[in-house]
């Protein structure tokens with residue numbers, strides 16, 4: 363049974379200010395039907411009109427390739443998410459409201475982000491008050507399940523020899539990435555950053571709340587269980603049957619726990635700006651000081667969370683990267699930027715930072731130059747961070763349930 367919320371509407375201060383301007387712009391783009399539904403939503407307090415508006419905006423987001431979607435339709439979509447969520451909130455349907463607000467955060471424009479965030483905070487707060495007052499059967503039931511069920515957290519124990527069997531050929535036989543404990547910023551700058559050399563920095567995240575909290579499934583379910591997240595399903599993003607899905611964090615955690623690795627492959631919450639979306643989780647991590655070396659700007663923080671067996675195929679990124687291993691462990695192989703041609707990058711623009719070489723199944727006939735290349739590799743253990751210089755090729759395989767955070771930053775101009 364759902365609980366009715368006390369107040370009627372979700373407050374939307376930004377939307378209230380920009381609404382008429384937004385509708386004018388949408389009209390100028392020919393979105394008459396959308397504007398009419400939107401007006402009916404607010405004037406007649408009509409949930410069907412709100413849902414129809416949401417559907418129309420959704421269609422616009424899917425009318426062509428993502429980069430050609432007009433930004434105004436992303437704002438329209440976020441506006442409709444706020445409208446629909448407001449009705450659901452009034453009806454006490456908090457889960458559905460959170461779902462649609464998350465969709466607004468993930469697919470909508472930036473203009474109404476603050477309203478979406480505040481609405482999520484308000485609903486989460488209302489929900490937790492109801493739970494602690496014991497007046498919402500549905501949430502109580504779920505809570506009980508978490509307390510009594512099979513949610514004992516992640517196991518980090520593992521047999522390294524067994525793990526090696528699943529790694530690409532020649533793993534750990536070439537050059538192992540150096541590990542430094544308590545590396546000073548100056549040494550990081552002089553010995554690794556300036557010379558574009560990967561390094562593992564140990565003992566540097568034990569003070570993060572995440573290093574304890576994220577091992578606790580109850581905690582993750584409580585702070586994020588009802589939130590919707592995009593996940594990848596399949597062997598890896600280069601495979602044909604790979605797909606993306608939107609599921610709740612609770613559903614995702616269940617898949618991680620059951621470790622469904624059978625076809626089409628594991629479910630991976632990969633390269634998602636989870637900490638922009640779920641502020642409670644953002645509080646559990648700190649940006650490492652190393653990311654300010656070089657005087658540039660932090661570009662993005664991404665979550666990489668999944669069961670054992672996720673693979674991010676060989677690719678490179680344009681930024682400096684610190685990959686922090688908060689839970690579990692991963693195997694990582696690195697090739698310098700200078701040997702790019704020997705790794706047969708895809709020629710299509712979308713994939714030109716990915717290699718055609720499948721390290722899990724290297725075809726020596728097709729890719730002869732890739733067979734005897736020197737590389738660096740390592741097993742990145744819980745509590746360690748790996749510095750990956752810009753343009754270095756990297757292949758990553760999780761060896762256990764694993765939750766990592768990547769921090770990408772650019773270099774300053776001077």
Ligand SMILES: O=C(O)CCC(=O)C(=O)O
Pocket residue numbers: 666673674679683685756758759766768
């Ligand atoms: O952890 C992974 O699976 C991939 C990480 C990665 O590619 C990155 O941080 O750039």
